[in-house]
Amino acid sequence: MDQLVFAAEVFMNGLMTxxxxxxxxxxxxxxxxxxxxxxxxxxxxxLFAALTLVGIQQGQVPFAHLIxxxxxxxxxxxxxxxxxxxxxxxxxxxMVLLAFLVEKLVLQHLVGQEPIILFMATIGLAxxxxxxxxxxWGADIKNLDVGLPQGISESIxxxxxxxxxxxxxxxxxxxxxxxxxxxxxxxxxxxxxYTKQGRAMRAVADDHQAALSVGISLRFIWVMVxxxxxxxxxxxxxxxxxxxxxxxxxxxxxxxALPVLMLGGFTSIPGAIxxxxxxxxxxxxxxxxxxxxxxxxxxxxxxxxxALLFLVFRPQGLFGERIIERV
Amino acid sequence: MLYREAGDFKTSYRxxxxxxxxxxxxxAYYAVLIVAFLIVPFVxxxxxxxAVVVPFLIYAIAALGLNILTGYAGQVSLGTxxxxxxxAYAVYKLMTTFPxxxxxxxxxxxxxxxxxxxxxxxxxxLRIKGFYLAVATLAAQFFLVWxxxxxxxxxxxxxxxxxxxxxxxxxxxxxxxxxxxxxAKYLICLLFVFILAWVARNLTRGTLGRKWMAIRDMDIAxxxxxxxxxxxxxxxxxxxxxxxxxxxxxxxxxxxxxAEVGEAFGINKSFLVLFMIIIxxxxxxxxxxxxxxxxxxxxxxxxxxxxxxFGWATDLAAHFxxxxxxxxxxxxxxxxxxxxARLWALTKEKLRLWPFPH
Numbered sequence: 268m269d270q271l272v273f274a275a276e277v278f279m280n281g282l283m284t285x286x287x288x289x290x291x292x293x294x295x296x297x298x299x300x301x302x303x304x305x306x307x308x309x310x311x312x313x314l315f316a317a318l319t320l321v322g323i324q325q326g327q328v329p330f331a332h333l334i335x336x337x338x339x340x341x342x343x344x345x346x347x348x349x350x351x352x353x354x355x356x357x358x359x360x361x362m363v364l365l366a367f368l369v370e371k372l373v374l375q376h377l378v379g380q381e382p383i384i385l386f387m388a389t390i391g392l393a394x395x396x397x398x399x400x401x402x403x404w405g406a407d408i409k410n411l412d413v414g415l416p417q418g419i420s421e422s423i424x425x426x427x428x429x430x431x432x433x434x435x436x437x438x439x440x441x442x443x444x445x446x447x448x449x450x451x452x453x454x455x456x457x458x459x460x461y462t463k464q465g466r467a468m469r470a471v472a473d474d475h476q477a478a479l480s481v482g483i484s485l486r487f488i489w490v491m492v493x494x495x496x497x498x499x500x501x502x503x504x505x506x507x508x509x510x511x512x513x514x515x516x517x518x519x520x521x522x523x524a525l526p527v528l529m530l531g532g533f534t535s536i537p538g539a540i541x542x543x544x545x546x547x548x549x550x551x552x553x554x555x556x557x558x559x560x561x562x563x564x565x566x567x568x569x570x571x572x573x574a575l576l577f578l579v580f581r582p583q584g585l586f587g588e589r590i591i592e593r594v
Numbered sequence: 595m596l597y598r599e600a601g602d603f604k605t606s607y608r609x610x611x612x613x614x615x616x617x618x619x620x621x622a623y624y625a626v627l628i629v630a631f632l633i634v635p636f637v638x639x640x641x642x643x644x645a646v647v648v649p650f651l652i653y654a655i656a657a658l659g660l661n662i663l664t665g666y667a668g669q670v671s672l673g674t675x676x677x678x679x680x681x682a683y684a685v686y687k688l689m690t691t692f693p694x695x696x697x698x699x700x701x702x703x704x705x706x707x708x709x710x711x712x713x714x715x716x717x718x719x720l721r722i723k724g725f726y727l728a729v730a731t732l733a734a735q736f737f738l739v740w741x742x743x744x745x746x747x748x749x750x751x752x753x754x755x756x757x758x759x760x761x762x763x764x765x766x767x768x769x770x771x772x773x774x775x776x777x778a779k780y781l782i783c784l785l786f787v788f789i790l791a792w793v794a795r796n797l798t799r800g801t802l803g804r805k806w807m808a809i810r811d812m813d814i815a816x817x818x819x820x821x822x823x824x825x826x827x828x829x830x831x832x833x834x835x836x837x838x839x840x841x842x843x844x845x846x847x848x849x850x851x852x853a854e855v856g857e858a859f860g861i862n863k864s865f866l867v868l869f870m871i872i873i874x875x876x877x878x879x880x881x882x883x884x885x886x887x888x889x890x891x892x893x894x895x896x897x898x899x900x901x902x903x904f905g906w907a908t909d910l911a912a913h914f915x916x917x918x919x920x921x922x923x924x925x926x927x928x929x930x931x932x933x934x935a936r937l938w939a940l941t942k943e944k945l946r947l948w949p950f951p952h
Contacts, residue, residue, distance in 0.1 A: 305725050336906055376928040382725070383670060387872050388927045390865060395920030401913040522861070525729045533725065562744035571733035578722045578730060592814050 276435045277555045278548055283441035285547020286448045287506055291524035292531065292539035293452065294499040299533050300472040301492040302374070305386045308393035310521020312362070312497055315400045317504030317513045320358040321411050322404040324349050329403045351413045355501070362497030370490045397518060406515070411508035415443050444506045451502060452540065455495070464491060472534075526570035530577055532587020541585055546570045597945040613795055630784055635777040643776035644849075650890045651783035652844045657870040657882035658794045659837025664868075665877035666798055667830035668810025669719050669727060673734035675863035677835050678842030679855050680708045680738060683748050685843035686757045689770075690750060697762040697769060697847070701786070705840040711738075712835020719827050723813075735861055742855040758852040770847045779848050786844060790837060795879050797833065806830050807877075838867075873926050875935025884934035892919065 291309060298306040322329065326345040334342055349357070373392060377385055416439045423442075427435040459465040470478040471488045479485055507517055527546050531538025550569045558565045583589055602617045604610040614620040638647060656674060663669050684704035689697065715734040722730050742748050749757050761771025768774050769782045797803055805826040808816035817823050846853045853859070866889060874885020893915060900911040930936055944951075 332907075332910055336910060373924055373928070377931075380927075380931055384872075384927055384931050386725070386728075387868070388924050390869075391920045391923030391927065393920070394916050395924065398913045398916030398918075398920060402910065402917065406909065406913065522732070525732060529726055529729050564740065564744070568733060568736035568740050571730070571736055575718055575722075575730045575733045578726055579718055582721050582723070582726065584726070 274552070274555060276437075277551050279435060279437055280441070281548035281551030282544055283437065283445060283547070284551065285544035286441070286445045287503070287510075287543075288520075288523055288527045288547055289540045289543025290444070290448050290451070290499065290503045290506065291520050292527040292543055293455070293536065294496040294503070295524060295528050296531075296533065296536055296539045297455075297492055297499065298496050301468055302471075302489050303382060303385070303475075304374070304389060305382065305533070306496065307386060307389045307521065308396060309496065309500060309524065310518040311393040311396045311400075312365075312500035313504040313507065313520065314513070314515070314518040315365075315396050315504075316358055316362055316497065316501035317411060317508035317517060318400045318404045318409070319361050320354055320413075320501065320505065321409045321508070321513050323357050324351065324354040324413075327404055332405060333402055355413070355505075358501055359498055362501055363494045366490050366493030366497050369493055370486060374489055375486065393518070393521075397515070408512045408514040409508075411505065411513050413505055413509065415440055415505075415509055417509065438510075440506070440510060447502065447506070451499065452536065456536065464488075468492060523570065526574035529574040529584055532584030534588050535584070535586035538584060538586035546573065549573055597942055613792070627788070630788075631781075635781055638776050638780050640776045643780050645894055646890060648779050648783055648849050650887055651780070651787045652841050652849055653867065653870060653890060654787055654883050654886040655790055655844070656838050656841035656867045657874065657886045658790060658879065659834045659841065660867050661871045661874075661876065661878070661882045662794060662798065662806070662837065663830050663834035665871055665875075665881075666803060666810060667806035667827065667834075668813075669716070669827065669830060670724070671731045671834070672728055672861070672864045672868065673715060673731035673738075674838055674867045675859045675861055676735040676738035677708050677712055677838040678845060678863060679742055679859035680711050680835075681705060681839030681842030682846035682853060682859065683742050683757065683855075684708065684839065685847050686759070687748070687750075689760060689762060689847065693760070693762075697764060698782075700762075701840055701843045701847070704843040705836040708839020708842070709832040709836040712831045712838070713828050716828055716831030716835075719831065720824060732861075735864055739855050739859060754854075756852050756854050757846065759847040759850075762847075770851070772851065774848070782848055783844055786840060790840065791879060791883075794837070798879065802826075802829060802833075810877075869923060871933075873923065873933055875933030878933070878935035880938060881933050881935030884938070888934065892922070 291313065294309045294312070295306055298304055298309070321327075326347045326349060328334070328342045328345060331342045334340060369392065373388055374385075377388055418439060420437050420439045420442060423435055423437050459469055467478070467483045468488055468491065470481070470483055471485060475485065478488075503520070504513070504517065507520055511517075523546075524543075527539060527542040529542075530545060531540070531542025550566045550573075553569050554563070554565050578584065597618055599616050602615075604615070609615075612620075614623055634647075656678060660671060660674055663671050681704045684707040685700050688695075688700040688703055692700070711734075715731065718730050719727055743755065749755055752758075759770045761768050761773060763769065764782065767778050769778050798806070805816070805821045806829075808819070808821045809823060809826045809830075813823055816826070842859065846858070850858060870885035870889045871882060872885070873888055874883070875881025896915050896918060897911060900906050900914060901908055906914075926933070
């Protein structure tokens, strides 16, 4: 009985983690659908967004370390703090600017190249942004606090204590993350279905050349999609940053999102969510039941092996478009 | 006029089928070999061996291996780091279990073991294609690193979890362990590079290489004209993993001496080798060498420039290095998506006409 209740708790926590994975995977899917680019930099985008947010919020001087070491000054802070909402808006603006620059400097020149080349370019971009984030805001671990509630949720604990005689430990931040992710997905779907730009985006995803021929600007759509992905990255960065501090390891969540994508299919938004939940629950349950027998820390690879085995039976993932090849 | 095929007549099939059919290429190749084998060992010092030459040779083997898989057979792999770890741990277990057998045999066996592991992880490639496969190979990367971390048998139950290479000799000359001279390290790596590059060159222009390229260009079409995808894909995985395994074995036993799996063979290694073949040129033996040289030299040059010349703090320089590496990769992909090998081919084209360009 105890084992079962513990497992239920692990299951709940797995669901919550899965939501966080899905949040990152969402950014991948958006860009892949709209431009066919497999954007490895999505994780680093989240890191960069979170760093920028903290920097703006605390009034850090950008490039302080660099300026100091060239001019011998001792700049560090402007000495003001920016309110949370304004800081988030400014960080969002930075992400839009970044999307514009990426389109202008990188993607525009790589139109029509093979997917592997585009993928490599985003790895290069990931390295660049990682370095830029460190040079701009410093490499130390930062605390991010945007006023999201944290800590154990007492109401769930007391309710579950009444039902099972054991209080579940669920972080309030995770619950908020789930709610925000749900809102974000709803907003994105609504945007894609009911607005003019959303329709254009779906048209581009369907067929680049056909979209061009009916007068849709590819460049605008790409900037827009990268901006949206940047915004999703900002949200993911806020969630993960609040949870475990803003630091380099934040960018590694991209590696967690990849098996989610494989499982759900690269082109499907519902797939990203379902995949996230399956992986989140799966890896927590595996670690709980099997982990102790084989030495633990299985979370690093379990998701990949699960996705790999799954793909052998369904090569396009859960909801991915069927791969049709012609000679 | 400097570089030409004209006037270089072949009178037998033997002549026509030799590894370098153009005379100037052949002469250049022999000249490089003479310099590499007879001159460099006498002038090499510790700094050059450790910072540039030995890592270049070792990564060149890894790049050759990945290029066979990705450049020739078209199967993108992000598991190179994991396969290098297999080579390293295999050679460690062999060295400590059978100390009386020559290290060269150990290294070749380590390559063979890696080939078996590679085929195992290559099996899904028969069903999964493209990016799905690239991500699937990450499973190999993470699983193998975890395995070598968690199973104490692999590191002989040492307290630190590290593996350390004992001293082994070839013809009385120490090639592994702390007392190895720079020239010995260099020579053993050069020997493997020399043989494996020759093997790679001849494999890729023979039947097997043509099968790989047919699979790369379009696997369904290749299957229809009679290429067996099972044997072609798995042989690509096997040969590639053999190369990568040998490179991992050399990296651990000759170059590093001691290694911790997560640090020495993490995902960054996979990306590093992938960068090498992209920058060097996919589907080119020369490109593998050029890419390896570029990726090994660049950090050394940048570090000397930023820290040595400008006197910046090392952490700032490290961050800048990341930025520059990233920017250079993007720049290269934009300027020449086919890599340094393509630039080299263009140069040869120009030399062929020089000094009369019309």
